[in-house]
Amino acid sequence: MLYDKFWSAGLNITNNGFNFNYSRGLITDVHTRKFYEIEFATIHDSKEYKQTKENPFQQTNIPNPKPFVYGKQNSFYNLNISYGVYKELGRRAERAGVSVGIKFIGGISLGILKPYCLQLKYPGDNFTDTLKSERYTESNKNLFLNLNSIYGSSSFTQGLSHLKFIPGIHGKIGMHFDYAIYNEYLKAIEAGVFFNVYYKVVPIMLVKKNQQFYPGIYVGFEFGKKS
Numbered sequence: 001m002l003y004d005k006f007w008s009a010g011l012n013i014t015n016n017g018f019n020f021n022y023s024r025g026l027i028t029d030v031h032t033r034k035f036y037e038i039e040f041a042t043i044h045d046s047k048e049y050k051q052t053k054e055n056p057f058q059q060t061n062i063p064n065p066k067p068f069v070y071g072k073q074n075s076f077y078n079l080n081i082s083y084g085v086y087k088e089l090g091r092r093a094e095r096a097g098v099s100v101g102i103k104f105i106g107g108i109s110l111g112i113l114k115p116y117c118l119q120l121k122y123p124g125d126n127f128t129d130t131l132k133s134e135r136y137t138e139s140n141k142n143l144f145l146n147l148n149s150i151y152g153s154s155s156f157t158q159g160l161s162h163l164k165f166i167p168g169i170h171g172k173i174g175m176h177f178d179y180a181i182y183n184e185y186l187k188a189i190e191a192g193v194f195f196n197v198y199y200k201v202v203p204i205m206l207v208k209k210n211q212q213f214y215p216g217i218y219v220g221f222e223f224g225k226k227s
Contacts, residue, residue: 003027006035008186008224014194015216017042023084027226033086037105039170043076043196043214045204053152062131065119065152071145071207073136074113075159078196080170082107091181099181103174109196111166113203115159118144119151133158136206145206168198174218186224193217 007024019042025035050067084105091099115135120143124130133154136144143149174192195215203210 003184003226006033006186006224006226008188008222010190010220010222012190012218012220014041014218016046016214017044019218021080023224025084031088031101035084035086037080037082037084037107039080039082041078041080043078043202043204045072045076045208045210047205047208048072053150066154068118068150068153069116070147070150071205072116073206074202074204075116076202076204077112077114078168078170079110079112080107080196081110082170082172084172086176099176099178101176101178103172103176103190103192105170105172105174107170109168109170109198111168111196111198111202113164113166115162117154117158119154120144121149121151135159135162166198166200166202168196168212170194170196172218176222184226186222186226188222189220190222191217191219 004027006027009022010020012019012021019039021037021039023035023037025033027033048069050069052067053065055062055064082105084103086101086103088099088101117133117135119131119133120140121129122132131151134140172192172194174190176188176190178186178188180187193215195213198212201210201212
């Protein structure tokens with residue numbers, strides 16, 4: 001049976017996070033596929049380290065502190081929109097067939113900065129502390145970087161109203177192993193290298209030098225269907 005279109009979805013684990021991707025394209029001949037891919041990825045700085053503090057309050061209505069990363073200013077994500085080409089290098093015809101190929105992908109990247117919020121302790125009346133969820137600002141710098149003033153991290157929704165965007169470019173090269181080349185369903189594993197470059201330095205951490213070039217390696221799996 002001949003196929004001329006396909007779609008696929010995958011999950012990759014990287015050296016600095018993970019990503020989900022979705023591809024749709026054409027099978028131009030038995031050895032070539034051309035496609036568009038959209039990918040959502042998380043990027044963590046190598047210096048991010050989670051720690052947890054004990055609850056200093058005795059009141060049962062105050063939840064235990066959530067793990068936090070000291071010195072983190074922003075959480076960073078990116079949305080990659082790319083065009084790619086897959087070239088088959090060889091195949092074996094045993095059972096459903098195994099195909100080995102290489103992918104070349106390139107496109108634009110939209111970096112997404114979400115303020116990282118902490119629950120900070122402010123002195124209150126009668127020697128009690130008050131908790132406030134805040135993102136980093138110059139006015140709260142002394143508390144935000146003071147371990148004694150940090151209670152824990154805030155919920156994920158905190159900071160969503162202050163998103164910022166950093167455009168850039170994205171590229172990826174990967175080895176692709178398809179374990180059902182003669183089947184209508186795609187089942188594959190993939191491993192390779194990638195990079196994201198942004199037009200300016202990405203402010204993730206406050207306590208170290210940040211960067212604007214993010215190279216990495218990845219490994220993942222993919223499933224899909226041909227038609």
